Amino acid sequence: MALPTTHVSRARSTSASFRLSILQFLADPQWLIPSMIAPIIFGLVSFELFRSAGPYYLTYAILGAGMMSMWGQTLYGSGWATGQDRTWGTLEPTIQSPTPYLYVVLGRVLWNVVSGLIGGGIVYLVVVAVAGGPPSLPNPVGFVLLFLFVMVSLAAVGVVFAAFYVYTRYAGFIQNIGEFAFYVGTGCMFPVVLLPFWAGPIALIFPPTWALDALRYNSIPGYTGFSWGYSWDLVGAVATTAAYAAVAGSIFHRVERHVLEEGSLDEY
Amino acid sequence: MASVSRTSEGNHPSFWGTFWTNAVFAPRTTLGFMRVDFVLGTVFVIPMTQMVFFAFVVRLGGGGASEIAYTAIGNAVATVTYSSVFSVCQTTDQEKNQATLEHLLVSPANRLALYMGRGLIPILISFCTVAVGLTYAALFFGVTIVPGTIPTIAVSIILTAFAMVGFGLLLGGVALYLRTSIILGNIFLFVGLLLSGVNFPLSSLPLAFQYAGDALPLTWGIAAIRASIAGDPIGTVSILWFAVVLSALASYGAAIGLWRVFERRALVTGSIARF
Numbered sequence: 001m002a003l004p005t006t007h008v009s010r011a012r013s014t015s016a017s018f019r020l021s022i023l024q025f026l027a028d029p030q031w032l033i034p035s036m037i038a039p040i041i042f043g044l045v046s047f048e049l050f051r052s053a054g055p056y057y058l059t060y061a062i063l064g065a066g067m068m069s070m071w072g073q074t075l076y077g078s079g080w081a082t083g084q085d086r087t088w089g090t091l092e093p094t095i096q097s098p099t100p101y102l103y104v105v106l107g108r109v110l111w112n113v114v115s116g117l118i119g120g121g122i123v124y125l126v127v128v129a130v131a132g133g134p135p136s137l138p139n140p141v142g143f144v145l146l147f148l149f150v151m152v153s154l155a156a157v158g159v160v161f162a163a164f165y166v167y168t169r170y171a172g173f174i175q176n177i178g179e180f181a182f183y184v185g186t187g188c189m190f191p192v193v194l195l196p197f198w199a200g201p202i203a204l205i206f207p208p209t210w211a212l213d214a215l216r217y218n219s220i221p222g223y224t225g226f227s228w229g230y231s232w233d234l235v236g237a238v239a240t241t242a243a244y245a246a247v248a249g250s251i252f253h254r255v256e257r258h259v260l261e262e263g264s265l266d267e268y
Numbered sequence: 269m270a271s272v273s274r275t276s277e278g279n280h281p282s283f284w285g286t287f288w289t290n291a292v293f294a295p296r297t298t299l300g301f302m303r304v305d306f307v308l309g310t311v312f313v314i315p316m317t318q319m320v321f322f323a324f325v326v327r328l329g330g331g332g333a334s335e336i337a338y339t340a341i342g343n344a345v346a347t348v349t350y351s352s353v354f355s356v357c358q359t360t361d362q363e364k365n366q367a368t369l370e371h372l373l374v375s376p377a378n379r380l381a382l383y384m385g386r387g388l389i390p391i392l393i394s395f396c397t398v399a400v401g402l403t404y405a406a407l408f409f410g411v412t413i414v415p416g417t418i419p420t421i422a423v424s425i426i427l428t429a430f431a432m433v434g435f436g437l438l439l440g441g442v443a444l445y446l447r448t449s450i451i452l453g454n455i456f457l458f459v460g461l462l463l464s465g466v467n468f469p470l471s472s473l474p475l476a477f478q479y480a481g482d483a484l485p486l487t488w489g490i491a492a493i494r495a496s497i498a499g500d501p502i503g504t505v506s507i508l509w510f511a512v513v514l515s516a517l518a519s520y521g522a523a524i525g526l527w528r529v530f531e532r533r534a535l536v537t538g539s540i541a542r543f
Binding site: 042049183194 | 301303305306309310313314317318320321322324325326327328329330331454455457458459461462466467468472
C-alpha cells in the first residue's frame, strides 16, 4: 500500500536548522571558545617563531590561525551536532522525519562556517594587535573572494564529515586525536609541499588544501606552493569542492537508508 | 563515592579505601578521555602530530636542526596536558552531569584521598605520553638522549606528571563553581605552548607573560626535563625538581582549598552542585 506523499520544504528545514544552531550557540556560546583558543595560541606561537623570517610571515601566521579556527569549527561542529543528537535521543526522530537529514545538517554546517568565520576574525584581530599592524596584502579583493571560497570548501567537507559521523561512534576520537593531523595534512600553517612526497596525494583529497594554497599564492609574493601554481590550484579547489558537494547528497541518502535498516542509531 | 573498606569509627571510610576506590572507578566514570582508543591516541598519536606540526612551523620560520630539536622536546612534554589537565578537570563536570556530585559532597570520604586517587591513572598515562613523545623526539627529530641521563629524565617526567595532574585537579576545583570546565580545560590545554617555554625560551616573551609562565607547573617540568636531557649536574636538576614539587604541592593544596570553599557554598546555596 502506497503511503501518502508528505510535502515538506527542504529550504525551510535548512533555515530552521540554521536558526536552531544560532539559538543553541547563544544559549551556550562556549563552543566558539575551544575553536578559537587553540588557533589564537598557535597564531601567536607561529608569529613568534616566524618573527625573524620576513614581513610576509605575518600573513602565514594569520592565515594559518584563521584557517585552523574554521577547520576546528567545521570538524568539531559537524560531529558534535550529530553526537549530541545521539546522546539526547533526537537522532532517530530527525532521521525518520520527512525531510532528508542532509538538509538538517546543511543548516548546522552553514552556521559552523559562519561561526568559524567569526572565530577567524577574532583570531585575526588578536594576532594583528600583537604584531602591531595588519599584514600587507597585494590583492585585497582577491584575498576576500578566495577566503569566502575557502569557507565554501570547508562547508562541503563538513557535510561529508557529518554523514560519516552518523555512522561512527568515534566522532569524538577523530575530532580530538586527529585535530593536529588535519592541520598538518591540509597545510594550515605551512605549505603542503614541505611534507614528505607520500603525504601530498592524501592532502589533495581535501578541498581546503587547494584553496589555501591558492590563497597563499594570492597574498604572499614569492610564495612557493604546489608546482602547478595559482590557476591550477583554483581549478583543483573548485573541482574537489564540487566533488564533495556532489557526493554529499548520495552519501547521506545511503547512510540514511542503511541506518534505518540497521536500527542501531541510538547505540553509542 | 563511598569506599568499600571502613574504619572502626563507623561510617568514615578509610583513607586508602577512598584512594583506591577513586583510582579504580574514576577512569570509568568521571575522568574525560579515558576510553581505550582515546588513551592510545593520547599516548601514541597526539605527541607525533603535534611535534610534526611545530617542527614544520619552525622549519618554515628558518629554524635549523637545533631549533627543531628544542621544539620537539617542548612539545613532547606539553602533550602531557591532554591526559593530566584536560582529562582530569572534567571530573567535576561529569559528577554534575551524572547527578552524583550532591551525593559526593555529603559523603564523609576524605577529600585528599579522593583527589589523589582520581589522579593516579592520569599520572601513569601522562608519564607514558611524555615517555613516548621523547622517544619520538629521539627517533625522528634529532634529539640526543644519552642512556646515562635516562634515570634523571624518568624522575623529571614522574614529577611533571604528578604536578600537572595536581593542576588538572585544581581546575576541576574551579569548575565546581562554573557551569562547565571545558573552557578552562581548553585554555590550559594550549596556553602552555605560549607561556611555558615549549617552542621558544620564556625570555623572548614580555615580562608579564614570563611571570604567568612561571606560575604554571608545565614551565618547571619542561625546564627539568630539558636539563635532564642536556645532562646537567644533579644539583642543577634538583633545584628544578624542587620547583616542580613546589608547584605540585601548591596545585594540590589549592585544589583541596577550593573544594572546601565551594563545598561549603554548595551546601549553603544548594545549587552549585547542579548542572
